[in-house]
Amino acid sequence: MPTIVFASPKGGVGKSTSAVLLGAELALKGAAVTVIDADPNKPxxxxxxxxxxxANLIVRADVTEDTVIDEIExxxxxxxxxxxxxxxTASMMVAYAISRADLVIIPTQGSQLDAAQAAKAIKLIRQQEKAFARQIPYAILFTRTSAAIRPRTLHFIQEEFRRYGAPAFDTHLHERDAYRGMFSFGGTLESLNSGQVSNLDAAIVNARAFATEVIGMLRREAQPKAAPAEAGAAG
Ligand SMILES: Nc1ncnc2c1ncn2[C@@H]1O[C@H](COP(=O)(O)OP(=O)(O)OP(=O)(O)O)[C@@H](O)[C@H]1O
Ligand SMILES: [Mg+2]
Incomplete structure (x- = not known):
């Protein structure tokens, strides 16, 4: 049911990596998952x-600007x-996909240049909210961060997003060999072995924490919003 869209006009921030990690974790929990590969490079x-x-994770490719909404539905x-x-990139396809999202995840690496591109993605979401007269929940996902240290620049960027009112995941998808390994060897983190990639257990814990946070966010967004205060006072 819920549609989760990974978007950022910046290339190489970890959209495909995070999308596959999330899809695989949800599938391993037993849910049927469709991943729509709307990137012409088809990663x-x-x-x-x-x-x-x-087996319960299906991938749909060959999606175009004309078909993406039908594919999602x-x-x-x-x-x-x-x-x-x-x-x-920024394209009509991106705009259409965002218009159907229950949650847009904007991966960004902890650099100012990436953060500026994430801000562009937020702007596009706001435009789509106006165009379709609906709220489109979103959150920033920090990717490729160090598991060991939090540099000052990352701290600064996190504060900037906070001031701007942009929600962010507590979980960061750290820089991990296993997240590259999935694309080399195929399968899920759980089907890799420690001879293929380093620090596999930590990578699994990290990916599960991310998936759990996504589910929590979707649940919160699905809850009916409290009625405005005047409504109660009207009678
Ligand atoms: N958390 C991570 N740990 C290690 N490597 C990562 C991580 N996230 C992404 N990468 C690597 O960074 C590169 C870019 O990642 P990815 O392809 O997921 O980004 P993308 O945003 O989908 O890029 P594009 O905009 O080109 O579609 C890839 O080589 C990928 O293996
Ligand atoms: Mg990609």
Whole structure:
């Protein structure tokens, strides 16, 4: 049912990596998942062709600007979660996908240049909110951060987003060999072995924390919002 869209006009911030990690974790929890590979470079389809894709995770490719909304709606009828991986650019396809999102995740690395691109993604979400007269929840996801240290620049950028009122995941997807390994060897973190990638256990804990936070966010957003105070006082 819920549609989770990974978007950022900046290339290489970790959209596809995070999308596959989330899809795989949800599938391993037993949910049926569709990942819509809306990037013409088809990184998710390449991953899915390798061995080890969970059977309950379907990948749909060859999506165009003309078909992306229909693809999302059809997938939302079929599977419990729909995840959309977008190209690192601003396009009509990106705008359409965002218009159907229950949650937009904006991956960003802890640099000012990336943060500026994340801010552009937020601006696009706000435009789509106006165009479609609906709220589109979103959150910043810090990626490729160090598990060991939090540099001052990252702290500064986090504060800037906070001041701006932009929600961010508490969980960061740290820089981890296992997250690259999934795309080399195929399958999920759980199907990799410690001979293939380093620090696998920590990578699994990190990815699960991310998936749990996504589910919590979707649940909160799905709850009916409190009625405005005047409504109660009217009678
Ligand atoms: N958390 C991570 N740990 C280690 N490597 C990562 C992580 N996230 C991304 N990478 C690596 O960074 C590169 C870019 O990641 P990815 O392809 O997921 O970004 P993207 O935002 O989808 O890029 P594009 O905009 O080109 O679609 C890849 O080589 C990927 O393996
Ligand atoms: Mg990508």
């Amino acid at each position: 998710v389809s390449d991953w899915a062709r390798r061995p080890g894709r969970p 059809a997938a939302a009828r079929r599977t419990a979660f729909v995840i959309v991986d977008l190209e690192g």
